[in-house]
Each structure stands twice: as C-alpha cells, then as structure tokens.
Amino acid sequence: MSNKLILVLNCGSSSLKGAVLDNGSGEVLLSCLAEKLNLSDAYITFKVNGEKHKVELAAKPDHTGAVEALMDELKKQGLDSNIAAVGHRVVSGGELYSESIVITEEVIAGIEKCIPLAPLHNPANLLGIRAAQNIFQGLPNVAVFDTAFHQSIPEHAYTYAVPRELYRKYGLRRYGFHGTSYRFVADEAARFLGKDKNSLRMVIAHLGNGASIAAVANGECKDTSMGLTPLEGLVMGTRSGDVDPSIFSFLEQNANMSINQITDLLNKKSGLLGISELSNDCRTIEEEAGKGHEGAKLALEIFAYRLAKYAASMAVAAGGLDALVFTGGIGENSDIIRGKVLAYLGFLGLTEDKEANLKARFGNAGIITSADSKASAVVIPTNEELMIAQDTARLSGL
Numbered sequence: 001m002s003n004k005l006i007l008v009l010n011c012g013s014s015s016l017k018g019a020v021l022d023n024g025s026g027e028v029l030l031s032c033l034a035e036k037l038n039l040s041d042a043y044i045t046f047k048v049n050g051e052k053h054k055v056e057l058a059a060k061p062d063h064t065g066a067v068e069a070l071m072d073e074l075k076k077q078g079l080d081s082n083i084a085a086v087g088h089r090v091v092s093g094g095e096l097y098s099e100s101i102v103i104t105e106e107v108i109a110g111i112e113k114c115i116p117l118a119p120l121h122n123p124a125n126l127l128g129i130r131a132a133q134n135i136f137q138g139l140p141n142v143a144v145f146d147t148a149f150h151q152s153i154p155e156h157a158y159t160y161a162v163p164r165e166l167y168r169k170y171g172l173r174r175y176g177f178h179g180t181s182y183r184f185v186a187d188e189a190a191r192f193l194g195k196d197k198n199s200l201r202m203v204i205a206h207l208g209n210g211a212s213i214a215a216v217a218n219g220e221c222k223d224t225s226m227g228l229t230p231l232e233g234l235v236m237g238t239r240s241g242d243v244d245p246s247i248f249s250f251l252e253q254n255a256n257m258s259i260n261q262i263t264d265l266l267n268k269k270s271g272l273l274g275i276s277e278l279s280n281d282c283r284t285i286e287e288e289a290g291k292g293h294e295g296a297k298l299a300l301e302i303f304a305y306r307l308a309k310y311a312a313s314m315a316v317a318a319g320g321l322d323a324l325v326f327t328g329g330i331g332e333n334s335d336i337i338r339g340k341v342l343a344y345l346g347f348l349g350l351t352e353d354k355e356a357n358l359k360a361r362f363g364n365a366g367i368i369t370s371a372d373s374k375a376s377a378v379v380i381p382t383n384e385e386l387m388i389a390q391d392t393a394r395l396s397g398l
Helices: 063-076 105-113 121-135 148-152 164-170 179-193 247-254 259-268 271-276 282-290 294-318 328-333 335-348 354-359 384-395
Strands: 005-011 016-022 028-035 043-048 051-056 083-090 141-145 201-207 211-217 220-224 323-327 376-379
Touching: 005 063, 005 121, 005 384, 016 063, 016 384, 028 063, 043 063, 063 121, 083 121, 083 384, 105 121, 121 141, 141 179, 141 384, 148 179, 148 220, 179 201, 179 211, 179 220, 179 323, 179 376, 179 384, 201 294, 201 328, 211 294, 220 294, 247 259, 271 282, 271 294, 282 294, 282 328, 294 335, 323 328, 323 335, 328 335, 335 354, 335 376
Parallel strands: 005 083, 083 141, 201 323, 323 376
Antiparallel strands: 005 016, 016 028, 028 043, 043 051, 201 211, 211 220
16 A cells, blocks of 8 residues: 555535545545535445445534544544545636646635636535645645636637627636546547547547536547536436527426526436436436336437437537547446447447447446447546546645
C-alpha cells in the first residue's frame, strides 16, 4: 500500500460518496455512501475488503458529520495518516474552468459564482470542500469539474438560438456534463483499440440513470448532448431529455401546473420511469419487456432510438466515426440496448457481433462489432474516481 492515498469525495444535496484510492496502484481501499443527509435518520455505509457496515449519523446528520464519520473509519482502518490529498467532483465550473485545479479561496468563489448553473449540485460540492478542509487540515484539495472536458466545444455547437444578450448576461449556453467520465473513457478506448486518440473520431455514450453522449476528435470534445443543465439530450432514468419547450405553456394552460411542477416532472417523473410506468431501472424494464410488458418494451425502444439518432448526429461533430463507445451502468451492462442501437446504425456500416456483445458485460471491456464492420463499437468501463484521484495526485505534486 502506498503512503500517499487519495480521498475522493462526491457530494450531492443529501448524499456523499467517498473512496480512498492507492495512488500507486489505483486500488480502492475503502468506499462509502452517506444517505438522507440533513434528516434525522441519516446514515453512512462503509465498504472495506468487500464487507459493508452502517453507521448512524443522528448526532450530526449533515455533510460535516458524514466526513467526520469517514475520518473515524479511516482511523479504525489505519488509513488516516496516509491520506495525502482530497479530490472533489464539482458539477459545474461554467466557463471559468477548463481543467482541474487546486482549491483556493479564489476557486471557491468561482464555484459559488457557478451556482446558478448547478443550483442543486454546486452548493453541496462546496459543503464537501469545506468539511474536508476542516477535518483534513493542511491537505491539498483539488476540484475536478464535470463541465471542464466540454470547454473545447466550439461556439457554434454550444450556442442556443436565443437572443445573444442572454448569454452575455447570464451565461445561457450549453455546458455538458459527465466530462470526467468522457476524459477517462476516451483515453481508455484509444488504448484498448491500440490507436492514437488524437487520430480517432469517437462517439462516446455515457449511459446510466443520467445519460449523455459526446463527440470526441483529436482528443477533444466537439459536442455533447446535455446542455445548460443535465436535462437536455437523451432519454434517461427519470429525465425526459429533449422535449418541445412549449410543453411548459401547454401544461400550465391545460394541466394547471406551475413551472416548478413541470420542471420536477421532466427531471424526476419522466424518462424510462414515465414511459414504462414501472421503474427507472433499466434492468427491471428489460426483465418486464421480456415478459411482454408493453410500456417496458416501448421505453427500451425509445431509449435506443433516441440514442441512435444522437450517435449519428455526433458523428457529424466528430467529422466521421471510427469508434462508438459505450460506458456507464447501462452502457457497460445492457447488451439489449447496445444491440438495438447498432441495429439502428446499420446504415453506417456497424454490424453487431452478438456473442461478443453478450460477453462485454459486468466490467468486461470488448469490441462488440464484427470484423467486417466499417467502424468499431466498443464497451469501456468508466472510472471517474480514478480520474479524479489521478488529477488530484498530479496537481498536489504526489
């Protein structure tokens, strides 16, 4: 075990995910998930050596209490003295940050400035930063931004067709998310294929409860499906993805719904859940579709169809297509979704290898197209925590 361990924190509004990684091997030595923060029944679950145990946070059920409980667990495991730096996932850096950065008071002010762009996430990220600074005093903290990788997107791709004054005044534009995952997967896909990433034209689909797709060429992001917020783009677990913006006035007039209610509906009650009327979990939907459930079958088809349409459009942004890459929980495990997408994209010369597609699950990378396919489709497991840890180690001089 290295004496320079990296603690990675990912704070949500009511949750905190953490992991301790060995900077030398990339091995995860400890992971944790705190849930129901700011409620009386808040708790944190630790996983060490494959074993899980739960600690109640009733005495201090907030982010600070969760980080304090994490510190106590690190002491019990004899890891506390080996933590050398803390890396933080920060959702939005807006246009201020195009790469990861060591956190200073100036950087904190910058993250605060971006709160309007991520009103649920950035305040929670700041809570995690402050808690880590207080509890792990003297250690360097590094911010790794979801939006940073997408700062290479050209102006014609990120600009909305609305009055330009809204961009100048409020920063209204497309930013994109999942950037840390895309950066990791772009490197891994090139390595796996034995290609130089700077000569690869890739379309990468990060598919989970939140889903997006990006065009990567010459090692840079050229376009992505998420926009000002993570609501735009693909069908997701509970998010609608693209809809006609006039849905707001339509539902206000016909269903007597408020802006907040409609926004909540599009973010939390739509997507796979809304279409299937069953679940936002793709595994459940696939199982029920196999039994003939019409809503589940429709949900899968819409998900795959929208994804295939976006994949084809992202090939325009990439200047062509050498590799279609699947990652994220659904992308890495659903051979059904991948097979449907490849069938839709057959006109681009993509041909599924059904046996290879079936094998490329549960953490197994693999090429899932036939040898005569004009472009490759490949499954690459993502590892955002490792990417954050690597950035943190590099910027901390470890």
